[in-house]
Amino acid sequence: MSKKIFAANWKLNKTPEEAREFVIKFKNDVFKTPDFFKGKEVILFPSAFSLEAVSSLCAGTAIGFGPQNIHSEKSGAFTGENSAEVAQSMKAQYALVGHSERREIFKEQDELLDKKNALLQVLGLNPVFCIGESLAQREAGKTLEICFAQMDKGLKSFDKSQRLILAYEPVWAIGTGKVATPEQVAEVHRELHQYLTKNAFKNFQILYGGSVKPENSKELLAIPHVDGFLIGGAALQVESFIKICTI
Numbered sequence: 001m002s003k004k005i006f007a008a009n010w011k012l013n014k015t016p017e018e019a020r021e022f023v024i025k026f027k028n029d030v031f032k033t034p035d036f037f038k039g040k041e042v043i044l045f046p047s048a049f050s051l052e053a054v055s056s057l058c059a060g061t062a063i064g065f066g067p068q069n070i071h072s073e074k075s076g077a078f079t080g081e082n083s084a085e086v087a088q089s090m091k092a093q094y095a096l097v098g099h100s101e102r103r104e105i106f107k108e109q110d111e112l113l114d115k116k117n118a119l120l121q122v123l124g125l126n127p128v129f130c131i132g133e134s135l136a137q138r139e140a141g142k143t144l145e146i147c148f149a150q151m152d153k154g155l156k157s158f159d160k161s162q163r164l165i166l167a168y169e170p171v172w173a174i175g176t177g178k179v180a181t182p183e184q185v186a187e188v189h190r191e192l193h194q195y196l197t198k199n200a201f202k203n204f205q206i207l208y209g210g211s212v213k214p215e216n217s218k219e220l221l222a223i224p225h226v227d228g229f230l231i232g233g234a235a236l237q238v239e240s241f242i243k244i245c246t247i
């Protein structure tokens with residue numbers, strides 16, 4: 001059985017100093033528990049300015065990390081963007097792609113996300129590719145149609161023999177405190193699992209994201225095909241993040 005994944009998306013929060021404080025406290029707390037990392041993978045997604053701080057404390061440990069976004073080209077005249085190649089040189093092993101805030105606020109389209117996923121694969125980094133429907137799309141009964149279309153287009157160039165980490169994040173549940181019901185999560189994860197299997201993806205895990213907290217994480221993690229979480233707000237404090245990671 002593959003490991004459960006607990007990924008923290010810090011969004012535009014934490015200075016490098018605060019990121020360092022988090023990692024030092026996290027390490028102190030979890031290294032007291034023998035086998036804490038057994039059966040699980042922990043990943044931190046700091047903002048770009050704090051990536052170096054996290055890298056200096058996590059590279060070579062059981063704690064994975066990576067940027068929240070990368071440009072679709074390795075390098076060049078793209079002022080203000082962040083390079084996957086630079087993240088790789090900082091020993092990042094993962095990168096978030098297509099978070100709903102990137103899709104909505106920064107208007108990132110599926111075709112662009114496909115390029116980002118493919119570039120990460122070329123560089124040997126694991127994309128954590130985010131998909132999910134809006135409230136209007138759910139209410140119109142289009143949840144699966146939207147998720148399948150996002151995968152069809154955003155994973156068009158993906159080498160299916162390589163590892164894929166997919167994060168299903170219903171947009172209406174992100175940062176709202178409105179968590180999807182276990183029935184809703186179970187249905188979508190079952191369908192996503194079937195889709196990926198049918199489409200010959202060889203090695204994949206499916207995370208749930210959207211208002212995951214210590215109070216709901218156990219129930220959600222017990223749902224079939226929920227292989228872990230992408231966590232925003234509740235991953236900003238060491239205590240609540242550790243509670244969610246404690247299985």
Ligand code: PEP
Pocket residue numbers: 009011169173174175176177209210211212230231232233234
């Ligand atoms: C996220 O940012 O991906 C997320 C799921 O946020 P939250 O846990 O705060 O809903």
